[in-house]
Amino acid sequence: xxxxxxxxxxxxxxxxxxxxxxxxxxxxxxxxxxxxxxxxxxxxxxxxxxxxxxxxxxxxxxxxxxxxxxxxxxxxxxxxxxxxxxxxxxxxxxxxxxxxxxxxxxxxxxxxxxxxxxxxxxxxxxxxxxxxxxxxxxxxxxxxxxxxxxxxxxxxxxxxxxxxxxxxxxxxxxxxxxxxxxxxxxxxxxxxxxxxxxxxxxxxxxxxxxxxxxxxxxxxxxxxxxxxxxxxxxxxxxxxxx
Amino acid sequence: xxxxxxxxxxxxxxxxxxxxxxxxxxxxxxxxxxxxxxxxxxxxxxxxxxxxxxxxxxxxxxxxxxxxxxxxxxxxxxxxxxxxxxxxxxxxxxxxxxxxxxxxxx
Numbered sequence: 001x002x003x004x005x006x007x008x009x010x011x012x013x014x015x016x017x018x019x020x021x022x023x024x025x026x027x028x029x030x031x032x033x034x035x036x037x038x039x040x041x042x043x044x045x046x047x048x049x050x051x052x053x054x055x056x057x058x059x060x061x062x063x064x065x066x067x068x069x070x071x072x073x074x075x076x077x078x079x080x081x082x083x084x085x086x087x088x089x090x091x092x093x094x095x096x097x098x099x100x101x102x103x104x105x106x107x108x109x110x111x112x113x114x115x116x117x118x119x120x121x122x123x124x125x126x127x128x129x130x131x132x133x134x135x136x137x138x139x140x141x142x143x144x145x146x147x148x149x150x151x152x153x154x155x156x157x158x159x160x161x162x163x164x165x166x167x168x169x170x171x172x173x174x175x176x177x178x179x180x181x182x183x184x185x186x187x188x189x190x191x192x193x194x195x196x197x198x199x200x201x202x203x204x205x206x207x208x209x210x211x212x213x214x215x216x217x218x219x220x221x222x223x224x225x226x227x228x229x230x231x232x233x234x235x236x237x238x239x240x241x242x
Numbered sequence: 243x244x245x246x247x248x249x250x251x252x253x254x255x256x257x258x259x260x261x262x263x264x265x266x267x268x269x270x271x272x273x274x275x276x277x278x279x280x281x282x283x284x285x286x287x288x289x290x291x292x293x294x295x296x297x298x299x300x301x302x303x304x305x306x307x308x309x310x311x312x313x314x315x316x317x318x319x320x321x322x323x324x325x326x327x328x329x330x331x332x333x334x335x336x337x338x339x340x341x342x343x344x345x346x347x348x
Contacts, residue, residue, distance in 0.1 A: 001265050001347045006254050025269070028317040028345045061280035063269050063341075072269040072343060074280050102248075 005030055008039075009076055016078040018059075020052040025063075025070040042071075058235040078142060079104045080168075080227060085130045085158040086148035087114035090173070093216035094146070095123045101220060103144075108133045110154070130158030134165075144169035144223050146203065150178075156185055163195045169226045171203035171219060200226075249293035253284040253347055262287035263347040264308035268295050268340055272323070275338035287312050295342050296322075307344050317345040 005021065012019050012034075022031040022042060031040030033052040042048045048071065051064045055073045063072045082098045084091045087109035098105045099122065106124040109115040115127040126133045130147075139145070145162040146169075147155040155172060159182070162170045172182065179201040186196060204218030205225070249265070256263045266283040268275075276297035283301060284292040285308035295304055300322045307318050323339030 001345050003254075003257050003348050006250050006257065006347060009250050010254060023267075023343065023345075025317070025319055025343060061269075061278075063279075072267065074267060 001028070002030060005032065008032055012076060013078060018056055018075070018077045020056050021074045021076065022048055022052055023072045023074070025072060059231060060235050081106065081137075081140075081143040082223070083108060083130075083134070083137070083139075083143060083145045084148060085109070085146065085155060086150075086173075087111070087116070087119060087125065088148050090148050090212040090215050090219075092119060093213040094148075094219060095120050097213075097216050097220055098223075099123060101224065106133075106137065108158075109149070130154065131161045134158070134161045139165035139167050141166045141168055143167045144171070144227075146171040146173070146219060146223075148173045150174060152182070152185060156182070156189075159199065160186060160189050160191060163191050163198060168230055169200070169223050170198050171200040171222065173203050173215075174201060176202060249282045249284045252292040256284070256286045257347060262312040264311045264344055265347055266295050266304045266308055266320075266342050266344045269319075269343045270341040271338060272340075273338040275340045277340075283308075285309065285312075296340065300340070300342070304342055304344065311344050311346045315346050317343065319343055 020033040029041045031042040047066050061075045079102050082103040082105050084107045087107050095105050108126045108130050110129045115125050147158050149155050205221045207218050209215045209218040264285050268281045282293050283295045320342045
């Protein structure tokens with residue numbers, strides 16, 4: 001692997017670009033395939049580009065045989081993002097745990113006393129209203145959103161924006177009763193029953209979680225599950241080689 | 243895979259520090275294998291490791307090949323599996339098979 005390739009892969013991560021590194025196994029010759037361009041020895045090889053774009057689409061690395069040459073396609077996708085709305089106690093457990101799971105974590109809360117870097121070392125903290133922050137960040141299909149404030153005026157705008165986007169996971173802390181009331185309020189701003197059904201609430205897997213750290217685990221377990229099922233569905237059944 | 247990118251971060255740091263570095267990548271798996279295709283292990287010229295290509299079963303053998311690749315610059319394709327006698331030596335106990343590509347960085 002060329003040193004420039006290492007730098008290109010790191011640069012793509014910083015910019016949240018997905019790409020494929022194609023390595024010819026006979027001589028380690030490299031080609032980088034981005035969604036809109038390709039660079040390297042095989043950058044003009046139509047069969048390789050087509051295989052690489054397919055791998056990029058399903059997000060799965062694989063070895064392909066092109067004209068007798070084995071080529072390994074390594075797919076590098078930007079890490080999934082977790083946006084936590086509410087810089088509360090549970091968030092203080094959820095943020096480092098999600099970081100450990102390779103999530104790119106951002107904590108959003110307009111309340112200055114809560115949204116401090118001192119409370120959330122090592123993660124991005126945005127002191128703003130969620131809908132404003134979301135607009136600046138751009139919600140996408142590799143993003144999960146969890147609301148933890150219990151306060152409708154903070155949680156509701158976040159849920160509304162999340163449900164009007166294609167984020168892969170939406171979760172909202174609160175009891176069944178709270179959740180039912182939330183549904184009524186969001187209906188008034190155009191969130192249909194079908195859209196609301198995407199919200200995981202009460203949030204998290206039912207593992208009897210009580211403490212902030214336990215609740216964080218149950219939320220993360222659910223996010224991991226939803227993401228894995230989605231990626232499985234995208235990729236189809238795994239072909240087992242003989 | 244972002245964990246692979248964390249491996250590359252360390253690989254980049256080693257390169258910048260003037261060390262010899264190799265990267266090993268899981269390129270094919272059969273049956274149950276502990277790490278998915280695309281998983282990477284970075285190795286520096288002292289044998290220090292970052293990341294993984296198995297649950298710890300084959301790393302020792304891979305590091306040996308990585309050090310050789312750092313020395314001679316040649317890429318290597320390694321097969322580990324239960325049908326392979328070498329696999330018993332290094333103990334791929336899960337019963338799966340993996341193919342690992344090892345190459346020098348630089």
